[in-house]
Amino acid sequence: MDIEKDNYGFIEIRDDLINKKIIKKGSKIRFKIDNIILSEFYTGKSYSYNVINVETNESKHLYHSKKQLSEEKYEDVKEKLLSLSIIKEQDNIAIDNSVKNTERDKELIKYIFNIILPKYGFTIRESQIDLSLTMYDAIKNNRIALCEAEVGTGKTFSYLIAAIISRFSGYVTNVLPIVISTSSITLQKAIKEDYIPLISRILKTEGILYRDLSAVIRKGKSHYICDKRLKDCVDSIPYKKDKNEFKILSKLLDVGVDGIDLDRYDEINKYVKSRINVTDKCNNRCPQYQYCRYNRFLKHAKSFNYDIQICNHNYFFADIKKRSDNKSEIIPDYSIVIIDECHKIINAARQIYGMKIEKAKIDRLINSIFKIRFNKGKDYIVKEYAKKLKSRVEWLYSSLLGTIINDEGKETERYRIIIKTSTEKLIRRIIYNINSLIYNLDNNEFKYKDASTRYTINLLLETKEKLHILINNKHITYWMELENIDKNKASICWVPKELNKIIYSHLWMNRIPIILTSGTISERGSFTYFKHKTGIDLVGMPNSQRRAKLQEVSKSSPFNYNENTIMYINDRLPFPNSRDIKYINSITSEIARIIKATHGHAMVLFTSYRTMELVYNRITKLVKKYSMIKMGKGYNNCLNRFKTSKNGVLFAAGAAWEGIDISGDILSSIIIVKLPFAVPDPLSKYEQTCYKDFNEYKDKVILPEMIIKLKQGVGRLIRSETDTGVISILDSRMNVKKDYYSRVINALPKCKVTNDIEDVKKFIQDNKSIEYFK
Template sequence: MDFQITNHNYFIADVLHRAGGKRPLLPNYQLVIIDEAHKFLQAARSMYGSELVDSEIPALAGEIHAIIPDKPSGGVNAHRLAKKLRGQSEKLFQRLIANIPEDQASDDEAKRFSAVMDGEAGHHLKCIAGTSMDIGEAIAGSYVQPLFRERKARALWRLGLLAERVAGLRKHSRLIYWLEKRTEGEVKTTALSAIPKDLDERLHRDLWSKGIPIILTSGTLSASGDFFRAKSTLGLNLMPRGRVADVSMASPFDYMRNTLLYTSERAPFPNNKDKRYITAIADEIVRLVRASHGHAAVLFTSYNVMGQVYALVKKRGLSFPLFRLERGGTGAIERFKKSGNGILFASGALWEGIDIPGDALSLLIIVKLPFPVPDPIGDYERSLCGDMETYKARAIVPDMLVKLKQGFGRLIRSETDTGVCAILDSRAGESGSYRSRVLAALPDCNVTDCVGDVQAFMAAKKPAKFFELDGK
């Protein structure tokens, strides 16, 4: 028996090749196991979708200026066309950014912004597609120095891909558009992205309906054992009755013995614009990290709120080292691990995929329930649901519970780990509107609203060296 191992994106690329009548990228297979299946939808959106980054065309234009001689080719000046291409790209993104609704532009939690494809934006896309092809024709037969021939071939390939992608982005009625602002280190970019509105139908047609057995596995694919959300977004609900089965397996970890869940009765209703709320959260964090003797990570849904709370906690003069995970960075995580008893303030990446086993992370504080931030994809899904209550039940709450489970999963990484998860959102409190849903989604464990119980739990579960450094 032969096994093939690949990532989600390459597997979907093979699916697309087969669906388009192209040569497969993978040898034929008789069974597929998709691990980490909660990430498969994002991979499908990436592979079935299109994007144009604002830095892409200027870089391509610069490459053309570098390798093509100044002399016009056949009466066409490739340099002038490259300058025009760059100008159209700049005008496109200027227009799209100007079209972002004011309430979205000022929202710190927003990751995707509405991309309004009006007539002016559509005109710039058309010009980019046409100019890309014109440049390709102009330089295809042009002379370049021998050392530039490989770069010229690559530039022609990039021009062809650019024209193809931009042509796809012009299919306005079939796509969901958004703008995405990204930060990688010191580099900030803006991307125009789009996915097909019928992605679920395409996955059903290209993958699920082909008769090949497929197993999807994940620790966070369901919301309280309900797979409806995953099935509907992936198109599995389009399969005939009886062709899809689901099962939930118990975790091997002993959460009842090794985990304590703390829900706050002190924190007010979440309001990121209320200074009293920010102060109350900082106060609660200080109480908890003193009870746990550091060894804590504080998870936020907003970088802005994280910065305000971090500043307040820093003024309290705790003995434990404080670390702040910036957008796009990872260095703070390694410094936190090495500290042994530090406090890590984080958002973004720490919600999933980060492994910190052992006592370094013994208290996980989730400041706010991770409800999805409104974005163009959600707006389109809401339009299909008809009313807000249906959309909340089918999408908003299930997505929140899945992400909550992912965040909770950062705490216990092995059978010997012990720790406390604290949720500071009043909606998960004793009389909170989401308490029953939250408790049903998380593993069974003892629940308290008393900081003294947190301190007693740590005293009972941790070795003496855990308490060597005390907080002030």
């Protein structure tokens, strides 16, 4: 084994070990032999040398010396180093002999998919095996892997098997946990309660694992029971008036730590949950803190008791941000990161790294100040400052509302606003008001100073900091979010302009293997759009601190779309415009035609709630044979109603473009009303300035973004090998002579394309059973 002397790559290893608290800040790496490194730390009096196995993170002290180690002594130290047990094969750090090296691990993965899993009823899928091997290779080589796996590939099994074999097979102990981040609560629950127990049981039975793997789902504090608030709530319920609620909540007082997750209790409504959950006020001054079940759960979850930590993207990025800010992490150090549903990490990162000033929250904050009791004289001063603050906040939101620019005339979540000089002056006056309130609240002259008052002070400080950033930071893009153009439901929001570089610096630079997977992250076989958005394209650049090779793989769906699907395109409709009555009437008539041709069994996907409302109101008068179900911004029970309708029609927008999984004949038709181009907003306006002209921006951002969204919508149709159905696209821009046509067609599943509704009728007649038409 040769000695590898200090080089540029050691910086990455050193920083990683410091972050994991394996070596101290200020340590240096002197040399490396395979996966063993020698670290040096100067105490101020002597040099301390430790040996670390970077694969297992095990560390042993080698020696102290008043003199610094010279290169001439490297060979002598090497001999001593090689004698240590840290690099010998031992039961507690080595995988069983049959699967201990990389090649044998790969053979084991193939054996699991080809021999073991079929014994338990699983189908052999070559694309699933190849995907798992790619993921395993990335893990073993500390790489980032972009893995697109279309519906039916079985990506969850692929990454779980790859991660488990690389970390937990045989008798390996003392390893850092795996983190799995997803965007869906349903998937998080399935991974913990279905996938991991099943895989553990199978691999344990087959002698590959020696014990069951453990997993925990990590969520924000509001998902858990607060002991103090629960007790207060139970005590306030009149037993005779609401016996049922009293009994349900009383039982929660006695559940164990595992029972404090409020998501487990569907019988408790949202309002009651908001009265008994953990809030931001939670701190160690609480009288229940020492015995608090949530606190005990948190301590256990943050320890290394679990093999796998499961969370959503926001929680994961919150941990990443805390680490980068040198704050206490909320997830224990980990060895592998798996990001499922990775197409949603951009929005999660915007929420964590961005900021929001909600008017409703400021109003509640001011109202809480009015409730604080002060000594005489002080009360008048504080209340006057609070009144001025309330007045100026009202003025601020009213003035910003007046600057809103929505020249596109389209639905949007983000409205462009202008911060004028007068607005900036107003914000500075608000900051002055807040400082005055903080000064008066933070002294000891008022009667009662408790945890609640301290919380109020912290909220004032937080609001002041946000306002300061808004008027002083030139590296942010800001906008206003509104509900029904109501200033009381308005929020001022912003994100860093170069968020991709921040994500690169905080996440991709880490020397930890990261697997990113989704059913839709490429366009024309390229990951360019996704990589640029997330900053992954900076990995491997000449000035990058992480030069490890980036792996990319895309696995198409194993389903037979050519036989099981037909695509109907109508490009003869008016140009999409929700304010054009002729357009609305035309698409209404066409949607009605398709519904009749497929005998219901349809989901109509809109890009606009306004258009959906207009079409829905008209179509219910034209088609009365089938149940018409309109999904709002919340799913409520719409999906269940659709499933039980047998042949209903679901009208949906927003989140319904992805995440809905309905297999079987109930959903046999997807109607895409309009190509899902994103509505221009302040973020896209800024993004456009980063390209040389609009055409380049359209080619590299607008079209890839639309096509990825379209693929997600179309992906709702075929969910199993036996599903059959119709894809309809009702957009005049899908003319065969237009540029969009070939780009869209090439991105979608290969199947027969028609513009004749009679072909749709024949396809349904040929592929559906008698039961379908009842």
